[in-house]
Amino acid sequence: GEDVEQSLFLSVREGDSSVINCTYTDSSSTYLYWYKQEPGAGLQLLTYIFSNMDMKQDQRLTVLLNKKDKHLSLRIADTQTGDSAIYFCAESPTTSGTYKYIFGTGTRLKVLA
């Protein structure tokens, strides 16, 4: 079945790097995604990675994908207080007849000034 897991909380100091980890079970997803949710708001796509890539860098964001271990991570360099939010990883299994878009439990990132 499909299952996406994340640690629930992460606390870092402003200026440090944050690393948010995610594990998933279905390896058929074409893309894997990272979303950000600020308090009381919907989800905004942060970045995504194609499943045949190992790494993708986008300004302060670095996504690492280990397909063998089904592990995805998001690194935020020089974390700022504005980065405090809940971060969700998501996969979209492409197994036949499935149109699901599965999210992890979300990691609440708290950035300390």
Add this chain to the structure above:
Amino acid sequence: SQTIHQWPATLVQPVGSPLSLECTVEGTSNPNLYWYRQAAGRGLQLLFYSVGIGQISSEVPQNLSASRPQDRQFILSSKKLLLSDSGFYLCAWRPGQAYRAFFGQGTRLTVV
């Protein structure tokens, strides 16, 4: 450009009352549509998804139902709300299977 509308933004309803949350998408046709619930302190749970008019897939047994009466309209309903139905409900759409999802701003439902 495509936009997604979800309303109302907040709702307080008594236990046992009915529910109807509406989501509409503009600027696209035949989107895949989704309803998610985010309970307090918990992750994002997929409730329903739809790949076409009248086609609804339910992910978890619950007190809720969904309908898609038109191509770009997705409705979440309940005949009698329970306290456990409280949460943040998000509607989303995707243009295709291997593509990102776009989210509405959510409805915060409090059942009292």
